[in-house]
Amino acid sequence: MEYVPNIIFAILLIASIGYFASNVKKLIRNIKLGHKVDANDHKPERWKNVVNIALGQSKLVKRPVSGFLHAIVYVGFIIINIEVLEIIIDGLFGTHRIGQELLPTSLYGFLIGSFEVLAVLVLVSVTIFWIRRNVIKVKRFFSTEMKGWPKSDGNIILYFEVVLMGLFLVMNATDTVFQTANSGNVISQFMAPWFSGFEIQTLHTIERVAWWLHIVGILIFLNYLYFSKHLHILLAFPNVYFGKVVPKGKLNNLEAVTAEVKLMMDPDADPYAAPPETAEDEVPAKFGASDVMDLSQVQLLNAYTCTECGRCTSECPANLTGKKLSPRKIMMDTRDRLEEVGKNIDANNGEFKDDGKQLLGDYITNEELWACTTCNACVEACPVSIDPLSIIIEMRRYLVMEQSAAPMELNNMMTNIENNGAPWPYNQMDRLNWKDE
Amino acid sequence: MSEELIVPTMAEMMAEGKQPEILFWVGSAGSYDDRAKKITKAFVKILNKANVNFAVLGTEESNTGDVAKRAGNEFLFQMQAVMNIEVLNAYEVKRIVTCDPHSFNCIKNEYPSLGGNYDVIHHTQFIKELMSSGRLTLEGNTYKGKRITFHDPCYLGRGNGVYDAPRDVLKKTNATLIEMKRHKGTALCCGAGGAQMFKDAEPGNKEINELRTEDALETQPEIIATGCPYCNTMMTDGVKFKEKEADIKVLDIAELIAEA
Numbered sequence: 092m093e094y095v096p097n098i099i100f101a102i103l104l105i106a107s108i109g110y111f112a113s114n115v116k117k118l119i120r121n122i123k124l125g126h127k128v129d130a131n132d133h134k135p136e137r138w139k140n141v142v143n144i145a146l147g148q149s150k151l152v153k154r155p156v157s158g159f160l161h162a163i164v165y166v167g168f169i170i171i172n173i174e175v176l177e178i179i180i181d182g183l184f185g186t187h188r189i190g191q192e193l194l195p196t197s198l199y200g201f202l203i204g205s206f207e208v209l210a211v212l213v214l215v216s217v218t219i220f221w222i223r224r225n226v227i228k229v230k231r232f233f234s235t236e237m238k239g240w241p242k243s244d245g246n247i248i249l250y251f252e253v254v255l256m257g258l259f260l261v262m263n264a265t266d267t268v269f270q271t272a273n274s275g276n277v278i279s280q281f282m283a284p285w286f287s288g289f290e291i292q293t294l295h296t297i298e299r300v301a302w303w304l305h306i307v308g309i310l311i312f313l314n315y316l317y318f319s320k321h322l323h324i325l326l327a328f329p330n331v332y333f334g335k336v337v338p339k340g341k342l343n344n345l346e347a348v349t350a351e352v353k354l355m356m357d358p359d360a361d362p363y364a365a366p367p368e369t370a371e372d373e374v375p376a377k378f379g380a381s382d383v384m385d386l387s388q389v390q391l392l393n394a395y396t397c398t399e400c401g402r403c404t405s406e407c408p409a410n411l412t413g414k415k416l417s418p419r420k421i422m423m424d425t426r427d428r429l430e431e432v433g434k435n436i437d438a439n440n441g442e443f444k445d446d447g448k449q450l451l452g453d454y455i456t457n458e459e460l461w462a463c464t465t466c467n468a469c470v471e472a473c474p475v476s477i478d479p480l481s482i483i484i485e486m487r488r489y490l491v492m493e494q495s496a497a498p499m500e501l502n503n504m505m506t507n508i509e510n511n512g513a514p515w516p517y518n519q520m521d522r523l524n525w526k527d528e
Numbered sequence: 529m530s531e532e533l534i535v536p537t538m539a540e541m542m543a544e545g546k547q548p549e550i551l552f553w554v555g556s557a558g559s560y561d562d563r564a565k566k567i568t569k570a571f572v573k574i575l576n577k578a579n580v581n582f583a584v585l586g587t588e589e590s591n592t593g594d595v596a597k598r599a600g601n602e603f604l605f606q607m608q609a610v611m612n613i614e615v616l617n618a619y620e621v622k623r624i625v626t627c628d629p630h631s632f633n634c635i636k637n638e639y640p641s642l643g644g645n646y647d648v649i650h651h652t653q654f655i656k657e658l659m660s661s662g663r664l665t666l667e668g669n670t671y672k673g674k675r676i677t678f679h680d681p682c683y684l685g686r687g688n689g690v691y692d693a694p695r696d697v698l699k700k701t702n703a704t705l706i707e708m709k710r711h712k713g714t715a716l717c718c719g720a721g722g723a724q725m726f727k728d729a730e731p732g733n734k735e736i737n738e739l740r741t742e743d744a745l746e747t748q749p750e751i752i753a754t755g756c757p758y759c760n761t762m763m764t765d766g767v768k769f770k771e772k773e774a775d776i777k778v779l780d781i782a783e784l785i786a787e788a
Contacts, residue, residue, distance in 0.1 A: 340687025341637035345602045349642065352606040379600065408717040408740075413733030462730040465598050465722030466682040471713050487600030500727035501599050508604060512590035513556040514726055522554075523586040525565040526535045 093185075100182035100306075107310035114317040118395060121433040125388040133336040140476065145331040150474040154402070157223075160216040164252070167213035168324070171206045171259070178306050188269065200274030207263065207278040210256040217252045224249070231401030234410075236420040241399055244319050251315070255308050262301035265294050323398040327475040330396040333389045334476025339467045342484060347376040379488025382449040383429045386485060393477040394426035403469035403479060409462040416462035418469035418479035424454035425482060451486055460486050461498055533572045537586040538619045548583040550654070551621045553635065555628035556591045557757035563764065564627075564757035570786035571627050571651050577786075578664040582625075588615050594634035599723040606642065609634075613644035627651045627782060629683035629756045630721075636688070650684055652694040652755050652781050659700055666788045671703040676784075677749040678705065679740065679763060680715035681756035694755050694781055701788050706747040716740045718762035725758050741766025745776075752778045 130137070143149045148165065152158035177190045186192070190199050223229045224245060232245065263269055264282035273280070286294055316322050323330075354360050380386050383394075403418035404410050410417050428450045436443050451457075463483045470478050490496040497505070504514045512519045541548055552575065557564040575582050593608030612635075616624075624646045626632050636648035649657075658664035676698055684690045691712045698705050710716045719729070719736025729735060741763060744752045752767065754760040757780070764778045 338633070338637055338688045340633040340683045342597060344606065344638060344641050348602045348606050352603065352610055355607075356610055378602065406714065408719060408736045409730070409732070411716070412729075412736050412739055414730045416730070458730050461727070462732075463722050464682070464717045464719060464724050464736065466717035467686040468682075468714070468717065471686050484598070484600065487598075488602055489600075491600035492603060497599060497601075498727050501723055504723070504726040505596055505599065505601055505604055508591045508593070508596055508608065512608070513560055514591060514595055515556070515560055517560045519590065520587050522559045522589055523535070523537070523584065525554075525559060525568055526533060528565065 097183060097185050103307065103310060104179065104182070107314055111314050111317070114314070117433060117437075118317065118322075120436075121429050122388050122391045122395065124384050124429070124432065125386050125391040128333070128387045128389045130333050130389070136336050137332050137334075140331050140334060140336070141328060144334075144474070144476060145328045148474065150472075160219055163209075163212045163216045164220075167209040167216075171209055171213075171256075173202065174206050174259070175306070175309060178302070182306060188266075191269070191272065196272065196274050200272075203263070203269075203275035204277045207260065207275070210259050211278055213252060214256050217249050217256075221246070221249045231405040234401060234404055234417055234419070236417055236423055237399070237401070241320065241423065244321075245399070247315075248319065248321050251308065251312050255305060255312070258301045258305040258308065262298055262305055265298040265301065267291065267294060267298075320397065320399045323396050323475060326392065326396040330392055331476045333392060335470070335478055335481075339470055342481075345378065345488070347378065377489070378492035379490070380482070380485035381451040381489045381493070383425060383432055384443075385489070386425070386482060390425070390478070390482055390485075391429055393479075393482075394422050394429060396475055397422040397426065397477055398475075399423060400474070402472040402474065403477070406468040406472040408464055408466060408468065414459075414462040415456070416459040421455060421459070421479045421482055422477060425450060428454050451489065455486065457490060457496065460490065463487075533569060534576050535572055536583045537588075538583045538621075539586070539588065541583045542619065546581075547620065549581045550623045550625050551616070551619075552582050552584050553592075553624050553626035553628075553631050554584055554589060555626055555631045555757070558627055559589070561757060561761070563761055567627050567757055567760065567780040567782050570780065571782040573786045574655060574658070574664065574782060578658045580658070580663070585615060585619075592631045592634045594630045594638075595723050595726065597634070597638070598721070605638075609639055609642050609644065613639060613642055616644060616646065621646055623647045623649070625649050625651055625654045627755075627757065627780065629681040629687070630758070633683040633687050650690060650693065650755065652684075652697055653690065655697050655781065655785055656693045659697065664785075666700060666785070668788055669702060670788050671701040671751070671784065674703045674751060675747070675749045676701075676703040676705055676751045676753050677708055677744050677747040678711075678753045678755075678781075679708070679718065679744060679759055680712060681754070681759050682715070682717050682721050684755055685715055686713060694753070697781055697785065698753060701784065703751075706749065708743045708747055710743055716743055718756075718759040718766075720758035720762050725761075735766075735769075737762035737766040738769055741770055745770060745772065749776060751784070752776060753784060754778060754780050756780075 148158065148162055151161050177188065180189050181187060190202070224232050260279055260282060263276060263279035265286050270276055270280065270283050286297065289297070316325070377385060383391060397419070399419055401419050407416065407418055432443060435446055460483055463480065465480060465484070467480060470480055507514050507516050511517060536548070538551065554568055558568040590612055591608055592612065593605035596608065597605035624635060626648070629650060632648055632650045635644065635646060639646070655664065678694055678698060680691065695705065716739065717736060718740050744763065752763050754763055760778055760780055767773050767776050767778055
């Protein structure tokens with residue numbers, strides 16, 4: 092009977108890690124629905140970005156208040172998780188505070204002491220975050236796309252943090268051995284008197300309950316990630332690595348188009364030549380994107396990484412002037428549609444069955460796409476190098492090249508360029524007239 | 529403009545067996561738009577004053593295709609690009625300067641993979657270069673102490689990280705440079721980019737150029753300086769909308785320097 096807790100612990104641990112792993116597998120499969128991207132270029136710069144932007148949070152602190160608070164929660168989250176290592180060893184082997192036994196008292200005290208201080212700082216930061224969301228009502232958390240699940244998701248994460256930090260401190264305060272050692276209990280020593288009226292056995296029970304709830308809470312949180320906007324704590328790193336490393340103004344040139352343009356411009360090309368043999372089975376290339384499968388793997392990774400902070404939308408000139416476009420919504424729609432496609436694949440034995448829906452139209456409207464000024468404010472604002480603009484451009488490409496569905500004024504503009512090399516109906520031969528005017 | 533402008537074309541240069549040090553890419557707005565033509569002429573005035581050996585393509589220049597690309601028409605863009613590259617390469621052009629950040633971005637970043645590799649700079653960068661090498665000196669003190677605010681063009685600033693050149697040039701005029709609340713990386717777009725210049729805006733509660741003009745008005749400027757023909761149009765319209773055109777001028781940096 093004495094091994095029962097160890098066995099329960101092991102089962103819980105394996106089950107939750109297993110479930111998480113299966114969801115990660117699904118996530119990777121979904122991302123791989125996109126086009127492959129060659130990211131072997133600019134390697135030093137990519138790693139530099141990971142260090143500065145992801146680890147160093149250089150873009151987050153551009154907004155000092157939220158940036159500073161986020162840094163505390165981030166550092167706290169990473170460092171306090173060292174404690175989880177001890178909890179796992181204790182849980183599996185039935186030891187109690189293995190670190191206290193193995194490490195020098197001063198080092199163990201220093202570690203746990205830092206965790207306790209960080210736990211309090213995290214509690215304070217999370218409380219301010221909650222106030223910003225629910226009392227001050229910071230505008231970017233109240234856009235139209237932030238209703239329902241996205242709104243509660245944000246708060247649920249904050250509650251999780253509060254409960255986990257609280258349990259960690261209660262666990263320490265009620266641990267009589269730890270309190271007697273009196274090393275590292277910098278915060279919990281002030282909480283210990285709250286429990287002074289209890290019997291030693293009751294104290295022990297409270298400590299055990301807090302310990303179990305703490306680790307179970309962490310495992311639930313781990314598995315919550317996949318269903319939440321909070322995946323950024325893991326995906327921010329690869330996402331920043333794969334982020335844009337060329338000037339923001341540069342758009343990719345479609346290679347499929349280049350091939351056709353070269354053919355059209357080549358005087359020796361035979362327009363009646365038979366297409367190469369291999370082309371027969373291939374699906375003709377689609378220009379631009381109407382659904383998630385037409386996007387790149389990086390764009391799909393972007394969608395999973397987005398934590399819906401809304402910095403992009405709060406800088407978007409179209410959104411600021413009341414247009415429907417919101418770069419954050421572009422990312423959320425892409426993820427929602429990708430999840431829908433993923434579920435469809437799950438339900439149909441690994442094959443996607445046409446569901447009569449697509450990203451364009453069912454999620455993102457033409458009106459949103461045509462409101463974009465391609466100014467890159469959203470790309471600049473994103474703390475984790477997401478590029479909503481690239482998705483907008485891909486979908487415009489589909490609208491124009493596959494559907495000829497540009498607004499009439501733009502069609503006129505393009506006809507002018509085709510006919511006389513300028514967006515207005517002026518004669519090419521008048522191009523130098525300004526000289527003599 | 530009263531004084532005679534010297535504007536050689538590449539064709540003329542080639543006939544004389546000469547090669548200019550730089551090609552001035554005028555761009556569609558700079559060639560046809562009445563307001564932008566003034567910027568073009570002001571820049572030529574500067575080039576003439578600094579004795580720059582330059583040329584334009586003239587009637588051989590065609591639209592870069594930038595706006596078509598942003599509108600989603602990759603075909604039209606690449607057709608235009610390939611045509612222009614053919615002309616540029618035939619003249620063995622090495623260096624290009626332009627007053628249009630959209631052309632600047634497009635030729636610099638999007639032409640290379642189609643076979644067009646040139647050293648492309650924005651006119652504010654070139655003016656700065658002319659000043660620091662001593663080829664261009666400002667004699668007058670036209671703008672001394674004047675309150676000037678600079679509106680960053682998206683495709684120069686955020687798009688290509690060029691924030692300092694236009695500011696350095698403005699500082700040389702001894703003007704008082706005041707930054708808008710949103711500037712450099714967080715500068716607000718004028719509303720013309722991404723092909724918006726050529727269509728009505730989607731329904732909203734305000735025009736983007738109105739909002740950007742409000743940003744500029746907060747600095748109580750005498751002059752709003754621009755570095756893009758489209759921004760210039762947008763800001764000029766915004767100032768008119770706010771009925772401030774009697775007090776505030778919207779001028780391209782080339783125009784400011786040409787009159788300094």
